[in-house]
Amino acid sequence: MILTNKPQPVLLVFVFAVVCVVSAIALVYTKHESRKLFVELEQLTRERDELNIEWGQLQIEQSTWATHARIEKVAADDLQLKRPKTEEIYVIEQE
Numbered sequence: 222m223i224l225t226n227k228p229q230p231v232l233l234v235f236v237f238a239v240v241c242v243v244s245a246i247a248l249v250y251t252k253h254e255s256r257k258l259f260v261e262l263e264q265l266t267r268e269r270d271e272l273n274i275e276w277g278q279l280q281i282e283q284s285t286w287a288t289h290a291r292i293e294k295v296a297a298d299d300l301q302l303k304r305p306k307t308e309e310i311y312v313i314e315q316e
Contacts, residue, residue, distance in 0.1 A: 285291070296302040
């Protein structure tokens with residue numbers, strides 16, 4: 222059996238080279254998109270954490286503003302409201 226060296230077809234080598242270059246560009250593009258999306262995910266996670274902290278602070282503030290003692294103080298001081306006397310209270314019953 223005699224081995225002969227046939228030259229590789231130039232077209233086939235060119236196609237393989239183009240496929241390799243396109244594959245490399247696709248890999249670089251995919252990696253870039255992945256990193257970009259990861260950065261966006263990190264920013265959104267940070268924003269979510271900040272919003273959760275703000276929500277907790279607002280809940281504490283709401284509970285502080287809504288205490289019975291504060292409401293009575295505002296009613297008495299700002300609105301000049303007074304508790305009615307016992308003889309001023311009427312109970313209405315529905316039959």
